[in-house]
Amino acid sequence: MTEKTRRSNFLTDIIDADIAAGRNQGKVVTRFPPEPNGYLHIGHAKSIILNFGLGQQFGGRTHLRFDDTNPTTEETEYVESIEADVRWLGFDWGKHLYFASQYFEKMYECAERLVKEGKAYVDSQTQEEIRDQRGNFDKPGTNSPFRNRSVAENLDLFHRMRKGEFADGSCVLRAKIDMSHPNVLMRDPLLYRIRHAHHHRTGDKWCIYPMYDYAHPIEDAVEGITHSICTLEFETNRELYDWVLDNTGPWSPRPHQHEFARLALDYTVMSKRKLLQLVNEKRVSGWDDPRMPTIAGMRRRGVTPEALRDFAEIIGVAKNNSIVDISKFELAVRGDLEGRAPRAMAVLNPLKLTLTNWPKDKVEMLDLPWWPGEPERGGSRQVPFGAELLIEKDDFSLEPPKDWKRLAVGREVRLVGACVVRCEEVVRGAGGEVAEVRCSVIEGSLADPKRKASGTIHWVHATRSVPAPVRLYDRLFSAANPDAGGDFLAALNPDSLIKVDGARIEPALAQLEPGKHVQFLRLGYFFTDPVESKKGAPVFNRTMTLRDTWAKPAAAPAPERKPEKPAEARPAAPRKSRSEARDAVRAASPELASRYQSYQQQLGLSTEEADVLTGELELARYFDAAVAAKAPAKAAARWLINDLSGLVKDRSFDGLPLSGATFGRVVAMVEEGKLAAPAAKVLLANLVEKGGDPEQRIRELGLDKKIDAGVIGAALDKVFKAHAAEVERYRAGEKKLLGVLIGATMREVGGAADANAVRKALTDKLG
Ligand code: ATP
Numbered sequence: 001m002t003e004k005t006r007r008s009n010f011l012t013d014i015i016d017a018d019i020a021a022g023r024n025q026g027k028v029v030t031r032f033p034p035e036p037n038g039y040l041h042i043g044h045a046k047s048i049i050l051n052f053g054l055g056q057q058f059g060g061r062t063h064l065r066f067d068d069t070n071p072t073t074e075e076t077e078y079v080e081s082i083e084a085d086v087r088w089l090g091f092d093w094g095k096h097l098y099f100a101s102q103y104f105e106k107m108y109e110c111a112e113r114l115v116k117e118g119k120a121y122v123d124s125q126t127q128e129e130i131r132d133q134r135g136n137f138d139k140p141g142t143n144s145p146f147r148n149r150s151v152a153e154n155l156d157l158f159h160r161m162r163k164g165e166f167a168d169g170s171c172v173l174r175a176k177i178d179m180s181h182p183n184v185l186m187r188d189p190l191l192y193r194i195r196h197a198h199h200h201r202t203g204d205k206w207c208i209y210p211m212y213d214y215a216h217p218i219e220d221a222v223e224g225i226t227h228s229i230c231t232l233e234f235e236t237n238r239e240l241y242d243w244v245l246d247n248t249g250p251w252s253p254r255p256h257q258h259e260f261a262r263l264a265l266d267y268t269v270m271s272k273r274k275l276l277q278l279v280n281e282k283r284v285s286g287w288d289d290p291r292m293p294t295i296a297g298m299r300r301r302g303v304t305p306e307a308l309r310d311f312a313e314i315i316g317v318a319k320n321n322s323i324v325d326i327s328k329f330e331l332a333v334r335g336d337l338e339g340r341a342p343r344a345m346a347v348l349n350p351l352k353l354t355l356t357n358w359p360k361d362k363v364e365m366l367d368l369p370w371w372p373g374e375p376e377r378g379g380s381r382q383v384p385f386g387a388e389l390l391i392e393k394d395d396f397s398l399e400p401p402k403d404w405k406r407l408a409v410g411r412e413v414r415l416v417g418a419c420v421v422r423c424e425e426v427v428r429g430a431g432g433e434v435a436e437v438r439c440s441v442i443e444g445s446l447a448d449p450k451r452k453a454s455g456t457i458h459w460v461h462a463t464r465s466v467p468a469p470v471r472l473y474d475r476l477f478s479a480a481n482p483d484a485g486g487d488f489l490a491a492l493n494p495d496s497l498i499k500v501d502g503a504r505i506e507p508a509l510a511q512l513e514p515g516k517h518v519q520f521l522r523l524g525y526f527f528t529d530p531v532e533s534k535k536g537a538p539v540f541n542r543t544m545t546l547r548d549t550w551a552k553p554a555a556a557p558a559p560e561r562k563p564e565k566p567a568e569a570r571p572a573a574p575r576k577s578r579s580e581a582r583d584a585v586r587a588a589s590p591e592l593a594s595r596y597q598s599y600q601q602q603l604g605l606s607t608e609e610a611d612v613l614t615g616e617l618e619l620a621r622y623f624d625a626a627v628a629a630k631a632p633a634k635a636a637a638r639w640l641i642n643d644l645s646g647l648v649k650d651r652s653f654d655g656l657p658l659s660g661a662t663f664g665r666v667v668a669m670v671e672e673g674k675l676a677a678p679a680a681k682v683l684l685a686n687l688v689e690k691g692g693d694p695e696q697r698i699r700e701l702g703l704d705k706k707i708d709a710g711v712i713g714a715a716l717d718k719v720f721k722a723h724a725a726e727v728e729r730y731r732a733g734e735k736k737l738l739g740v741l742i743g744a745t746m747r748e749v750g751g752a753a754d755a756n757a758v759r760k761a762l763t764d765k766l767g
């Protein structure tokens, strides 16, 4: 994270301004303050990433503070899970782990001071009376009859409250502010209430407990928090936050509260109460059920911390609440897994395929790469191939539709990584169903990957494959707003978990350890369940389908949505007819139509760019792979349309030696300033013809010489900022930190830079 480029949003603007104004000696200290009463969910992840991210970005620190001001009984499980989740997300609070209950004595002292200064009083009315006197937005409140108790009387009563002389609810401590204050929360708010309850950490030491609005600012101030970031609901509480600090201080640094929009996702419930209900009623298998929006659930499903951080980046930090489209989350997960999950084969719903002209007992071990299309990543596995295979039932049709690209009688398809086969006949079972398809191998096609076929399907060997439990997880709710009908349980998706029993996997997959990612070709991203998998017996969780299966089949775009053609674009006539042709393609393909929408709405492409990229599936997938490989979408679209298309000419994007993902890496390098645009053009022209690893090719072609001192200088500036502490320690004599700084700078400039030049620039700057 530290090496990431700087993000900016309204909070970083505030912090920049604070630093510029010299507030808090330029220090930035943030905190994440969960209440240990449940498991963390994706909304908390957003807050964690934000708070720890700001701490890192500004060379400050972030505290983990358990907000345990409410006496609770069972918190250990939650405390432990929260710590594990924050760590898993990639963050470290160092020695700054705190419990709000540690500050009870300090809070009490501050309250005593407020009483002594006439700023707080003990009110002996009931909770209802107090509530009734509060008034509302257009009606001022009424003073309590106990408001004018003397300081001496208040002090005595408050001491006795602490000693336990009064029953729960018999009195409270209130701030004496103003009962006609325009902000209702400022109308003599409660500071302490009596609760004779056992506290998990402080035991029976206390029978008065501070209210959140009073406790929170003091917790922040005691810890030296500079920026106290919370969700928008607390905006009106800010006035009280400030009042408490102004009347209990002076504090240095004096914390300030800033609010941002909480995360809400469609197709999801996030309230702790509802999540607990799902667990208690056994609607899910537990807090870590892979369908839960909890961090524990997502982790078990195969979502990675990087995907969550990417998602946080995509949605950004805003100051107005909105409901985020869950497909953005899914997009981030797919993007992350695309570059992380090696490819292999599994058949979920097997149909026997017999090769009639292959020797019955001959098994050939095929050496297939884990990363087809990306040979530079290396690695392969042995896949047994023979006369008896299994294919997906869905990949055969007795009555194939017109555009059928899979198997049917008389049709030819390629088996992934193997030969082309032609289906000769089917064998029917007792009930008349297709029990077996009999095919012949097209001679020479095993050795000739160019031999054409109408499509490609995956397969496994019938007896050498291994059975494995596979679980197809999907969205937990089938309604966009599960709460709309009043009963969120009614919106549960009955198909959110499908347990597949008869699935067969290729032998290499049986050796996967728990917690590994793999893409089952054509089926989805899967993850070996970290809890239930055993050595040699993995259980597979589907993390995500390969494509959005929920996208509304978008209607063909209305003609008036099409933009006016800019004057400098291609000649009018062909342009128009091509665009019309693409419209027709999209009208017939929901996959392309939905991309046409999402490229504009989610990726911010222009209508014209989205149009060009969704004219054919191959091209769209190529673009998706580039974006998944972290290329900024706008730039990837521009490079693809303006440069790569010209280089590819009439060839198919599918068989290109330059994969979409690798293309995306090149675009990202340009965008990050690691590769000059003219150099990138040379590089792309070369990769399109010859394939290979871009970084190696950059060196071979001497393009790295184009990485000039300016790029290194800019990288050093970033690294010095992100690693200010290490720089200081290095200068103070810890020379072994040089390696860390070189590593960070190399990551910043990309592997394309000359390491010696980086080292020299770095040591020069360190002095
Ligand atoms: P509850 O109020 O139901 O107990 P909570 O979601 O507020 O639950 P906390 O443990 O108090 O839970 O939350 C810890 C921190 O996480 C808070 O600072 C809060 O602002 C933040 N947070 C909670 N939910 C979200 C969300 N949906 N989006 C962003 N931040 C959130």
Ligand code: MG
Pocket: 035
């Ligand atoms: Mg809360």
